[in-house]
Amino acid sequence: MATTAPGTNAVFTEEYDVAIPYMQRTRDYYIALGYDNPYRWASFSEVPFTPLGVQLSRARIGLITTAAPYQPGVGDQGPGAPYNAAAKFYQVYSVTTESVPDLRISHVGYDRLHTSAADINTYLPLTRLREAVTAGRIGSLAPHLHGSPTNRSHRATERDAAELLHRCREDGVDAVLLVPS
Amino acid sequence: MSLVARHIEAEGIPTVIMGCAKDIVEHCGVPRFLFSDFPLGNSAGRPFDVESQAQTLELALRVLESAPGPRTTVQSPQRWSADASWKRDYNDLTKLTPEKIVERRKEFDVVKSVARAKREGT
Numbered sequence: 001m002a003t004t005a006p007g008t009n010a011v012f013t014e015e016y017d018v019a020i021p022y023m024q025r026t027r028d029y030y031i032a033l034g035y036d037n038p039y040r041w042a043s044f045s046e047v048p049f050t051p052l053g054v055q056l057s058r059a060r061i062g063l064i065t066t067a068a069p070y071q072p073g074v075g076d077q078g079p080g081a082p083y084n085a086a087a088k089f090y091q092v093y094s095v096t097t098e099s100v101p102d103l104r105i106s107h108v109g110y111d112r113l114h115t116s117a118a119d120i121n122t123y124l125p126l127t128r129l130r131e132a133v134t135a136g137r138i139g140s141l142a143p144h145l146h147g148s149p150t151n152r153s154h155r156a157t158e159r160d161a162a163e164l165l166h167r168c169r170e171d172g173v174d175a176v177l178l179v180p181s
Numbered sequence: 182m183s184l185v186a187r188h189i190e191a192e193g194i195p196t197v198i199m200g201c202a203k204d205i206v207e208h209c210g211v212p213r214f215l216f217s218d219f220p221l222g223n224s225a226g227r228p229f230d231v232e233s234q235a236q237t238l239e240l241a242l243r244v245l246e247s248a249p250g251p252r253t254t255v256q257s258p259q260r261w262s263a264d265a266s267w268k269r270d271y272n273d274l275t276k277l278t279p280e281k282i283v284e285r286r287k288e289f290d291v292v293k294s295v296a297r298a299k300r301e302g303t
Contacts, residue, residue, distance in 0.1 A: 017265035019218055020201035030274035033286045047210040047251035048191035056246050062194075085295040090303040104274060110222030114267045115207060123197070128238045129224070137242065147187055151296055161188035168194060174264035175245055176196045179224050180182040180202070 042154065054139075054174050062142040062173035064164060065124055066150050066180050067103035069093060077106040079118035090156075091145040092163045100126055101145075105181040106148055123181040142171040148178075183209035197245040199237065203254070213248045215241040217257045220267060226259075233259060270273045 003012050027038045045177070070077055074086040085104040085144045103124055105117050121127055126145065132138045146167050149160055168176055183206050195237045197213040200206050201221050206214050210266040217224060217237060226234030237257055244255050261267065277285070 014265055016269050018183075018268075019216070020268050021204050022206065022271070023204050025272040028274060032277055033282055033289065034272050039299070041205055041208050041298045043208045044187070044210045047212060048187055049212050049248075049251040050190050050193050050195045052246050054258050056242060059219050062183060063183070076240060083292055085292045086299060088296055090300050101275050109218030111267075111271065113270050114220040114261075115222045115223050115228065119235050121231075122225055123227050125225040125234060127220045128234050131235065132238060137239075148182060151300075154184075157184045158188070160212055164185055165189050165192050165194070168189060171192060175197070176186075176189055177241060177245075178182050178186050178196060178198045180198065180200050181222055181224060181234045 032116035034035075052175055056138050056175075057136055058139040060140045060142055060172055061138050062128065062168045062171055062176040063097065063124075063126065063129065063145040063147050064168075064176060064178045065103060065145060066108060066148050068107050068124055068147065069095070070102040070104050075106075077104040080112060080116040081106040083107075083109060088149070088151060089147065090149050090152075092149065092160050092167065094144040094167055095147075097126060097130075097141050097143060100124070103147075105150050108140050108181055110181060123134075123179060125177070125179060129177070139174075142168070142173045144171055173178075183211045186211050195245060197241050197248075199241050203256075207252070207254060210252060212251045212253070214254045215244050215257065216254055217259060217260045219259075221271075223261075227261075234240045 015060050023041055068087055070133050071087055077084055077087050087107040105123055110117060129141055133141055146164055148164060186198050194265045198206060198211055199284045201217055201224055203216045203221050226237040240257055
């Protein structure tokens, strides 16, 4: 129930109406399932920062996604499909940004109860980016978008990150938009 | 994805992440983050809602050009629905019966072995 602060007209939101604490919920869930080796999420005290050196209207923007290319023959990857580990990928991939590729997210743990991944634009903002180019908001789009594998060890992710950086440099980007699904 | 953003940024290319898992991204520590308080899977805006998606992208672009330093998070003002009760459902332990625990554990073990086989075969 929403509550009103005593003596005022201020209406507070529900107590649970905060950003979902995914790490705590996930830890508690797997403990409840009987697994006793909780996942350790990466964390660092130092965070890098590079200012944007050009105006966005002249910048070339790269796009990195965790969505997976559709793979015929490995089960349901459509809207609302159950978690499909067979649809995962383990190598960085690149596809042209000249058309919208058939990328799906059945291989990751999105919220299947409250959404269905029926609209690719909720996890791949390629069409919206192209519109931003047309509107002059950004200079151009990189010729390729790149896929970043999920469900990796820290070591494998470092290898993938180096490969993704290499591909972004080849594309000559000024900045990168990363969209986890 | 946060690790990838950190690496690219450290090597001289500015980055911005659009995402729905605020605690995980901020725990890692990233240069710039546009947070949408939506169910996982909607990092780029609401389904079949071009205006929501365009507004989400525009906010991410503004974060890219104007962040004063690392760990800049901006939260989108968009609401998934007036009723926030959807937030209670993610891995809700109150709905786990002993039978469900057995069932979910079995499912998880299958998923893990499928992923392992695929990874090793790649």
